[in-house]
Amino acid sequence: MRIWGILLTAVLAANAASAEELTGTLQKIKETNRIAIGFQESSVPFSYLDGNQKPVGYALDICARIAEAVKTELRLPNLTIETVPVTSSNRIPLMTNGTIDLLCASTTNNAERQKLVAFANTHFLSATRFAAKKSLSIDTIEDLKGKTAVAIAGSTNIAQLNKVNVERKLGINIVPAKDQAEAFLMLETDRAQAYVLDDVQLAVAIARSKDPAAYAISKDEFSKPEPFGIMLRKDDAPFKAIADRVTAQLYQSPDIEAIYRKWFESPVPPIGINFNYPMPSALRAAFKKPSSSPDPDAYVLN
Structure with a gap:
């Protein structure tokens, strides 16, 4: 019994030490x-x-x-x-x-x-690209020159968009959105001509839209797949x-x-x-x- 008592004490002590660690x-x-x-x-x-x-x-x-x-x-x-x-x-x-x-x-x-x-x-x-309405024929990053683009505030995408805008002197009017829903709504209602986001999420947003056939995703990337x-x-x-x-x-x-x-x-x-x-x-x-x-x-x- 004494041995069992010693073993039990040792186990309890080990568990206590483990919790403390x-x-x-x-x-x-x-x-x-x-x-x-x-x-x-x-x-x-x-x-x-x-x-x-x-x-x-x-x-x-x-x-x-x-x-x-x-x-x-x-x-x-x-x-x-x-x-x-x-x-x-x-x-x-x-x-x-x-x-x-x-x-x-x-x-x-x-x-x-x-x-x-x-x-x-x-x-x-995923790589950062942009979505735009096909009717605008905006296919490349250079096509965004002087246009309005929306991206989500605080995201990697808006940071990459800002970087390219400065480096290439494109004069893009960059508008931050609070989330993806607001950003796509801006694209849908023509308050922005492009929506910059990870390519997979652009595919998702377009699939969920009222008219998926109206939109295209750019071939140009703002980044390597990240x-x-x-x-x-x-x-x-x-x-x-x-x-x-x-x-x-x-x-x-x-x-x-x-x-x-x-x-x-x-x-x-x-x-x-x-x-x-x-x-x-x-x-x-x-x-x-x-x-x-x-x-x-x-x-x-x-």
Whole structure:
């Protein structure tokens, strides 16, 4: 009995020490029994609200895997998963101040953002292009000279548009929009002649529009295809290790094919639109070698 007592004491002490060793996000989740997942309300099909106002999407499905792993690792069977709406402008502040623990949307992972936050393994690759009405015959970036272009405030896209505008002296009137819905409405109502965004999201916006045949996506790119990642807090290695482990296992398994087809090649809620956007070869290659690199050159096919 004495030996069993000593062993029990040792086990309890080890568990106590393990709990005390938790830091950062994992410690916060353990103490509150809650994980906060940020999402964007109109970033279809990465994260958005369905017909029942429930957050759904490709990135949210990936984040659910991370949350489940945290739940298991911290032994929190009743872990509360809270979804928090964010915008392009406030998502980084809400991450750094602890309001959200994961951002599950279409967020570009770049070197500038990595000074403030971290990212899990890349879940998508996309280049910045523009959409315009076919009737305007705006096909190249040079065609935007002197015209009005809309992009989402705080996004990588508006930063790239500003950079090209200055470098090429195009005199584009750049208008920031609060979200994708507002931006496309400006294009639709001719308040802007071009809408600058990631190419996959332009394809989604056009597919969902009243007249998809009226729009075209530019061949010109403002950037090389850039990585999207699940955003995490910076300098939180234990939490990032879980997110990287879970996403690497997912991306190297057949499950990622099913998740991708569900959101990009099948009818999606709320009205059953199919975006018919097959997985790009560069993304398929990236899944074979998961990485959280912000460098577009790291994902170039050899």
